[in-house]
Amino acid sequence: MIYVAGLMGLAMLGAAIVALATKSTAVAVIAAGLVSLFASVVFVLLAAPDVAMTEAAIGSGLTTFLFFFVLSRIRREGGNG
Amino acid sequence: MVRAFVTLVFVAILGLAFGRLALDYVPDAALNQTAVHYAELTPPETGAQNVVAAIIVTYRGLDTLGEVTVLFLTAAIVALVLAQTSGPTKGRGSGLLPSGELLQTGTRMLTPLILLFGIYVFVNGHLTPGGGFQGGAILASAALLLLLADPVRRFSHRLLSWVESGSGVFYVLIGVFGLFLAGGFLDNRILPLGDFGSIFSAGAIPLIYALIGLKVGAEFSSILESLEEAEDH
Amino acid sequence: MAEIAMMSGFALILLGIFGALTNRNLLRMIVAFSIASTGVNVVLVSIGYLPGRTAPILDAAVPLESAAAQIVDPVPQALVLTAIVIGLGVTALMLAYAYSLFRHRKSLDISDFTELKW
Structure with a gap:
């Protein structure tokens, strides 16, 4: 259990660093969604299944799509996002 | 450069x-x-198995009402901001690629x-992990697929807007019923508590969670x- | 385990704040803010965790008499559940305003918006 928690913590940090360091905004959005997904696994390990469901459905699902909708609007109007 | 350094x-x-906080923790x-109070009194007072659901719907029900109001305001403001900045229209859906056969058929099936899964999640919110917010997000993901x-x-x-305002009105009405029939605003004991652990139990919690x-x-x-x-049209 | 989760949560907050302060692109700043808010949620839930205890759901595995000795603190979990849902609302608002700014200026770079700069 403790190794899984450590692994998930490292995965969160790795995804966060990718999200901040990458050149492409689309990759950054995907990596931020990945941070939320790993965080939901951490919530399960912390005995919080309610929070894990919310984080997986809202934090990593809907938020990512909100970003992509805005990104595609901006790209369609000639921005480079 | 200076900015990055600062x-x-x-x-x-x-x-x-x-670091100090985490090391000294x-x-x-x-x-x-507070937690002992919730853990010991949740079954006799609310009849819910899921203590988190009991806290959200009953003990801190007024906060949840405020929260869904904040979400409503967010939805309204987003629509308002985006409607004000509408640009040149080029006809509906121009410049969008049509989605494939696979996605359309899959959508019809899924x-x-x-x-159904979203409804399952919020109807069982008082028994298992899940509840109104998770179930609502799953419903919205069906809309997203469409x-x-x-x-x-x-x-x-x-x-x-009917679903949104109707469920809001019923939510407040249930709260007011609680004021007259039970202990206070949003008290769930306006309905019988039922058998602990069955689906029709915990008074008004399943009803309130479904509305949420x-x-x-x-x-x-x-x-x-x-x-x-x-x-924007 | 709570310590590991808390450390990574604090690290996520720091990374998010650093990214929000150094990035010049509005969308990237919003991404950094959402990472920081995930970090805050992880820290809050890890404070409610007690070693060796189970989730606050009183089913067959948790006898009602000894519930208070077997479950973790449910209050931070309820708080974080609320925070995640409101977090989506905040993100949606930030994105709508960022798009609106882009509409006016055709740019997402924060240095192009100087009206309120001191």
């Missing part, structure tokens, strides 16, 4: 503060008084299942739709 110094100071050996399969599709605004789920689902769907919307 930022780094600021973050380092914040990191020192956080000793986990409690037992629950604090949407009812996703809706939007992806057909980018020019518009949901019926009348339906969304419908309201949150409608709000998320309308946020998604107004952000996706290619052109």
Whole structure:
């Protein structure tokens, strides 16, 4: 259990660093969604299944799509996002 | 360059503060008084198995009412901001690639299942992990799938606003009933508590959670739709 | 385990704040803010965790008499559940305003918006 928690913590940090360091905004959005997904696994390990469901459905699902909708609007109007 | 350095110094100071907090942290050996109160009194007072659901719907029900109101305001403001900045229209859905056969057929098959799963999640909120917010998000993901399969599709605004405001009105009405029939605003004991652990139990909690789920689902769907919307009509 | 989760949560907060302060692109700043808010949620839930205890759901595995000795603190979990849902609302608002700014200026770079700069 403790190794899984450590692994998930490292995965969160790795995804966060990718999200901040990458050149492409689309990759950054995907990596931020990945941070939320790993965080939901951490919530399960912390005995919080309610929070894990919310984080997986809202934090990593809907938020990512909100970003992509805005990104595609901006790209369609000639921005480079 | 100076800016990056100043930022780094600021973050380092914040990191020192956080480091002290994390290193000196000793986990409690037992629950604090509030948590013990909730753990011991949730079954006799509310009849719910899921203590988190009992806290959200009953003990801190007024906060949840405020929360769904904040979400409603968010949906309204997003629609308002995006409507004000409408640009040149080039016809509905121009410049969008049509989605494939696979996505359209899959959507037709999956949407009812996703809706059913969302309803399952919020109806069982008092027994298992899950509840109105998770179920509402799942309902909104069905709406998202419909939007992806057909980018020019518009949901019926009348339906969304009826579901949204209707469930809000019923939510407040149940709260007011609690004021007269039971101990206070949003008290769940206006309905019998039933057998502990069965689906028709915990008084009004399943009802309130279903209303929250419908309201949150409608709000998320309308946020998604107004952000996706290619052109404002 | 709570310590590991808390450390990574604090690290996520720091990374998010650093990214929000150094990035010049509005969308990237919003991404950094959402990472920081995930970090805050992880820290809050890890404070409610007590070693060796189970989730606050009183089913067959948790006898009602000894519930207070077997479950973790449910209050931070309820708080974080609320925070995640409101977090989506905040993100949606930030994105709508960022798009509106882009509409006016055809740019997402924060240095192009100087009206309120001192």
